[in-house]
Amino acid sequence: MMSVHRAPSLLQAQxxxxxxxxxxxxxxxxxxxxxxxxxAEEGLRIYREAYRLRLLEVLRDDYPLxxxxxxxxxxxxxxxxxxxxxxxxxxxxxxxxxxLRELLADRPALxxxxxxxxxxxxxxxxxxxxxxxxxxxAGLPPDAWPELRLTLHPSLRRRxxxxxxxxxxxxxxxxxxxRLTGARTWLLWRRQRQVHWRLLDDDEADALxxxxxxxxxxxxxxxxxxxxxxxxxxxxxxxxxxxWIVDGLVSGLRSAPMS
Amino acid sequence: MVFRRRRGQGLGAGxxxxxxxxxxxxxRGFGLGLRPPHYEAILAGAxxxxxxxxxxxxxxxxxxxxxxFLDRIAERYPIALHGVxxxxxxxxxxxxxxxxxxxxxxxxxxxxxxxxxxxxxxxxGARLHDLLPLPQTEEAVRHVAARVRQVQDALQRPLVLxxxxxxxxxxxxxxxxxxxxxxxxxxxxxxxxxxxxxxxxNSVNHGFDARVYVDxxxxxxxxxxxxxxxxxSLDGRLLIDTHDADVPEAVWxxxxxxxxxxxxxxxxxxxxDHLPPLSQLVAxxxxxxxxxxxxxxxxxx
Numbered sequence: 001m002m003s004v005h006r007a008p009s010l011l012q013a014q015x016x017x018x019x020x021x022x023x024x025x026x027x028x029x030x031x032x033x034x035x036x037x038x039x040a041e042e043g044l045r046i047y048r049e050a051y052r053l054r055l056l057e058v059l060r061d062d063y064p065l066x067x068x069x070x071x072x073x074x075x076x077x078x079x080x081x082x083x084x085x086x087x088x089x090x091x092x093x094x095x096x097x098x099x100l101r102e103l104l105a106d107r108p109a110l111x112x113x114x115x116x117x118x119x120x121x122x123x124x125x126x127x128x129x130x131x132x133x134x135x136x137x138a139g140l141p142p143d144a145w146p147e148l149r150l151t152l153h154p155s156l157r158r159r160x161x162x163x164x165x166x167x168x169x170x171x172x173x174x175x176x177x178x179r180l181t182g183a184r185t186w187l188l189w190r191r192q193r194q195v196h197w198r199l200l201d202d203d204e205a206d207a208l209x210x211x212x213x214x215x216x217x218x219x220x221x222x223x224x225x226x227x228x229x230x231x232x233x234x235x236x237x238x239x240x241x242x243x244w245i246v247d248g249l250v251s252g253l254r255s256a257p258m259s
Numbered sequence: 260m261v262f263r264r265r266r267g268q269g270l271g272a273g274x275x276x277x278x279x280x281x282x283x284x285x286x287r288g289f290g291l292g293l294r295p296p297h298y299e300a301i302l303a304g305a306x307x308x309x310x311x312x313x314x315x316x317x318x319x320x321x322x323x324x325x326x327x328f329l330d331r332i333a334e335r336y337p338i339a340l341h342g343v344x345x346x347x348x349x350x351x352x353x354x355x356x357x358x359x360x361x362x363x364x365x366x367x368x369x370x371x372x373x374x375x376x377x378x379x380x381x382x383x384g385a386r387l388h389d390l391l392p393l394p395q396t397e398e399a400v401r402h403v404a405a406r407v408r409q410v411q412d413a414l415q416r417p418l419v420l421x422x423x424x425x426x427x428x429x430x431x432x433x434x435x436x437x438x439x440x441x442x443x444x445x446x447x448x449x450x451x452x453x454x455x456x457x458x459x460x461n462s463v464n465h466g467f468d469a470r471v472y473v474d475x476x477x478x479x480x481x482x483x484x485x486x487x488x489x490x491x492s493l494d495g496r497l498l499i500d501t502h503d504a505d506v507p508e509a510v511w512x513x514x515x516x517x518x519x520x521x522x523x524x525x526x527x528x529x530x531x532d533h534l535p536p537l538s539q540l541v542a543x544x545x546x547x548x549x550x551x552x553x554x555x556x557x558x559x560x
Binding site for chain 1: 499
């Protein structure tokens with residue numbers, strides 16, 4: 001067979017085909033040279049379409065509520081923009097959608113929602129850990145309490161946002177989330193393989209932040225002093241600790257002796 | 260290496276201890292692809308399936324439901340791990356993080372077999388999440404063979420490679436697909452997972468006789484068979500490997516042909532989309548058992 005071109009190297013052939021799949025208007029092969037035989041255009045169309053459909057499906061799985069709010073067409077347009085701006089570089093498509101909210105800067109309500117949905121995914125397959133039960137507190141001597149430190153469950157995620165996602169999360173609406181009067185903190189965690197969420201009261205968000213930063217029970221009480229009268233602080237701290245343990249948020253207790 | 264004993268072996272009955280302690284016990288009988296909507300049904304009772312093939316990358320996570328179910332199913336059934344992102348044929352360097360993650364998963368579930376595809380999935384760091392065809396050249400054979408050896412060293416286990424469906428061919432191909440596949444196996448020492456649906460799809464798309472392909476492969480290379488369905492492209496000219504339909508008659512006939520040539524090979528039905536209830540796939544798998552019995556019993560007689 002007469003040929004004016006040398007056969008491309010493996011690298012060249014892959015770069016040419018990849019460029020043609022990624023860019024709709026890229027001809028098959030460099031400079032229009034055909035690197036493929038047969039019905040190249042139809043074959044290429046299948047690869048191009050499969051690439052886009054597959055990754056759009058990944059995004060729909062990761063962001064079902066955003067998909068519901070936007071509707072199929074607008075979601076697909078967003079997804080294709082994302083595919084161009086943030087092409088996948090990870091072997092697992094699990095991580096492909098992580099930056100989607102970056103394209104929603106001009107729609108803060110949807111950016112909030114996207115941020116929340118991504119955390120749901122993180123929570124779903126975060127590391128496993130045992131959880132503490134209330135009985136584990138029973139034998140704790142009184143002087144160990146001030147330095148009692150909690151290890152939070154690895155699935156626990158917190159996110160601050162200023163839109164009311166609850167109607168969407170409860171399946172009561174597919175409207176764009178309304179703006180709240182101020183920023184609130186969402187808590188997500190996994191129990192029995194299911195992702196749970198709730199909106200935290202401001203004092204609880206602050207207290208949980210302190211615990212996550214390593215504060216002991218004494219530090220937690222100090223933090224709550226900013227929110228409650230001194231005589232109510234111990235009661236509130238005990239109530240929070242009880243709820244966190246019952247909900248399965250705490251996977252370890254440590255108590256260092258007072259210095 | 261100690262292999263966990265597992266129940267639910269079915270065909271062939273019992274797990275044969277491998278004489279070489281560094282090699283997993285072989286896969287036997289008839290399996291299904293493990294899909295999350297079927298987890299509960301699989302654990303609810305005895306299922307007439309000899310093993311499950313789990314998609315490796317679905318379990319590249321730290322915890323939660325995916326690993327919970329995989330661990331429990333692996334306690335009851337032999338597992339094969341099937342990957343889609345090794346990118347064995349890419350001109351990029353092998354992804355060492357990927358191999359470490361796969362090795363951890365393999366240490367966890369002790370698979371009977373680890374497979375991926377004879378393809379590439381991206382170059383220059385990109386990942387297209389598709390099984391792109393390789394140029395069928397001597398250069399590609401050497402490239403893949405060298406990498407198979409690196410992968411087997413990293414995993415400390417044998418690797419099996421699957422033929423892929425394709426919708427275009429490179430103008431500079433020098434080998435027919437079956438020679439390319441056989442050469443990769445011979446030069447690298449890897450086994451082959453022969454997807455008969457993909458053979459059939461390519462025979463239509465590229466115009467060859469699928470039986471010639473089956474006849475050309477060395478019997479000793481073929482370690483596993485996939486059966487699946489496909490669909491047609493919009494203009495009807497090409498078949499697309501969608502794995503979203505029942506196994507078509509043409510693929511069943513090719514399976515009979517393959518059994519006559521290779522003898523008993525662990526066989527599974529791979530369904531990725533339009534997933535029916537587990538019982539329906541088990542019934543389709545029963546047909547594979549019946550086809551195999553009819554062909555192999557006739558050979559013995």
